Amino acid sequence: MDKKRMSFPVYFKQRYGDFIVREVSEDGKIVTLTDTTTLPDWDKQVEESQSQTYTDEDVVNAFKDIIGDEQVAVQLLSYSKMDSKVVKDKFQVTGKVTEEKELRKQFHDAVRKYFSGNLESELNNSGKEKSIEVFFPQKRRRMMSKNTARGWPSGKPEYLQFVLYKENIDTTVALEALSKATGLPSKTFDTAGTKDKRAITSQLITIKKVDAKRIRDSAAKLKGIKVGNFSYVHKPLKLGSLHGNHFTITLRGIEAPMDVVVQACESVKKFGFINYFGTQRFGTSAIPTHHVGKYLLLSKWEEAINLVLTPRAFEKWEITEARIHWMKTKDATSTLQVLPRYQIIEKILLRGIEEYGCNLTAFSKLPLNMRLLYVHAYQSYIWNEMASKRIDMAPTPEDLVPIPGDLVYDTKLNDHIYVDQNNISNYTITDVVLPLPGYSVKYPKNAAYDHIKEVMARDGLDPTDMKRNIRIYSLPGGYRFLLRKPMGLEYSIYQYNDLCIPLALTDLDVMEGKKEPQSAPDGSRTALVIKMGLDSATYATMVIRELTKYETSQIAQKELQSKYDREQEGKEEEAQEEDIEPTEDFQINADE
Template identity: 35%
Template structure:
């Protein structure tokens, strides 16, 4: 694959998941009884709506159906964050693991003893001849470096080189190997181009350059550094924000194939544009429960419903798809207010900030109460404070593009979940005339091409109906470049979006970020490489699986405790990209996966007389 297109054209990698689902151990060594099962745990019962605390339940985001008819059982998902171990599956089909923090050989700096070789960004200079500078020009250069006037410049006549002027004016310098001079002094020089004399000029580096990041990059490195990010109990966006801040880099330089669960041990590949492995490795010493490395220029049936998981919609009483709906309406003030306004649930550290915003709508006053790690709210308030209290559109534009798109995509996910539940409830698990199909093998094989939206579905007819199964069935995420199923299912899309005052036939927006083309998603997914075992234990704070760091530092695999008080189901399986492991667990357990319900099952202070409730995380 062309390395220049990695960030834009690579499909999201699949992932390998290890999970411990903690199953209640009763005196009869059985799972919990029918009487203790929560409502909504059977195949015939759907999830309840928002609870009295204002949290979002599964039914609020369109998740209501199951594939199988077994009764399910009660378990807590992720009692410890270490119960949930997620490893991406790379484009090559291998699991992504952090195994080393060593630097690749090609990025080592070349600094000789007593000699410094300053390599300025190469632009059509084919030689590294140390005699490129004459004695006279070397003297000029030393005079320049000794000059107190930092805006002074000189012209150097280059020898033994066929000088070719750059095609563009953006050249930041020439590549040359300079004769030995003082290391600190020469490190302070930069470069420019004298168009009139068709030769380079040198200016002090202290003078601000237009693009320092590009000027210092060596083309021999390639444009991307790919590495494995291992993290524990931290959201991917927060991790990237922290790395960016510590390395003094822009977050836009990093790209990845999707956010991984916060409450988990996860390993995923990150691509950084023109960032050296040295710079990233140096940050490792400042990280906690995170590390970067690997730098480089069986549950076979039944399927599960390929819902977008609850993490797609946030964990507070104001779900992210409500913000997305406001953005699609170009209601900038409403979108900002939904992000900042008080709510019944959420992070307590933001409570004072939200209360202040709800009371005064004064960004400077609310900003005083924003914790440093709440980057979204901080960015909105800082922009409003600097550009005016009504500059809502500018405040939203100040957010990283991925963050803005997250909200818009959440609305698409909500519509898709709702349509999938209704399609399965009304017509079951058989392909019908008017459905849209794409061979399900594409989930594992990759779509190919540079534009995933180019993959078009086939409309099922009476003539081809027998050629397809429910595994091939897809539904569209709403957008301006998709087709909808014929008949009732297509009319449901129109009906739902009309309730939200959105025109399904006019999804293009003036703001291109919110002009969503749409896509297609399979209704069912089949996991691969499924293994499982049951372990017993006494201490619920002790990890039950190994993360990458545990393997790197030769920590032993956690073992089952004979006659342990508690029991956990440990699962390992592979999923294609853009699927949610929690939705696979939901199919087994038949319980609500929302954070509210899972928190109600969780136990932090068990006693010897009280068995720990079942937990799946």
């Protein structure tokens, strides 16, 4: 916001460990992995019983007491020792045990206790006479999923909650790995939201009626993933059920004077930052997602399709080749033949075109969340434009105050109202909100609104006309605060030499008793480590952008990397001319 402050480039996410994200739960606690072994009290008795060994006599006596027939108990024991790969028939138990609910429960519990999952049991009501069938699980993955909830103890909360800690892995990929390890469908794991791939993150997960031991033991050998801090809760997580996130961010390669860096940190602490939607909202390619969204709002389906399939920079050649083929031929069938299999979105779209032509029906084959992403990106683009105009209306951060015509959120009224001369003294700039374009929102009555009317008019759109015949493209809109302040912002400046050395502790580091990194007195390089909390739907990249006055997008970071590489080449050439060894240095690797 302070236009007079000096900008300084930084290496952002140079190492994935430079971006540590810990979810902040709805009760305001920072989610941290502190224990990977301890089971909840509910499970400790089960684990102890499973660690015991039983004699044949113990097994026979236990089932004789339940069934009332020693011979059947002996036969059941013999059945349990048969080769599960050969035996196809189920062992049938009839009589009194099938009629009384309490006896049936005791029987099922005994099967779990004495046969440790090697046998399973279930009641069969389909015949003339009830029976309990005992059998060897054949399709283990399916049975584990199907029988998860069987025998859940009365009074035990239905949901297991645990911390998922991951390194350089997307949340979806991590849950897929857990799914394969446990034999549970990935859709059964609940989250409050996804976390960055190129980062070290900790977040809560819930799953219904699954024991902690199963998750703990199954995840033990997974690479880059740890689970722990198990507990049982009464409610599952839902998307958005978090207070926000806590960040520990290392910014490397700082060459600006230290007084400039300190001034920047103090400015963000005092004034906050513009609550822009981050660049990731608009995609990482040369074809921004909001351009596609514009055409969807204009009902120009063919233009939207062509944008999705247009060639873009920084892609693999085989993908670019397929995109060029589409632009030249407009033939979906032949394009599909050259398109790499892993390009899922393009493949779905081309198959839709193949069947229906280049129209709405074809585009509608894309997943709903993807289609919504495009139109929401356009809303975000317009919001960012409006925010920039509103900030420009104040020459300095000190002049940034509510003005007549602004919209504010009044907590007492629980409503968005206009600022006027009568109520202006009741609000500060942190109360000001801006709308995302939609048919159910109010717009500011000042130059900020005039600006976005002009921007949308150039796109052929009108902010007061956002209803569409197709429901998902009919946008109600919403509100977003103009400014946000980081919570509890702390910063430290480090000198260092080794480009690979971590400058912040992860949850695993703390568990292993590692000490806090120290600044090297003789360090030739400078880094800034920031710790802060942010509300949900607020972008850490926008804090860094405000702090450094420098772009954090992938393209900007690649340009910075190229400049760095050129400088290093120059140093190596000088070293060779002087017949000395070049100094070791580090290359930013986006795939670290």
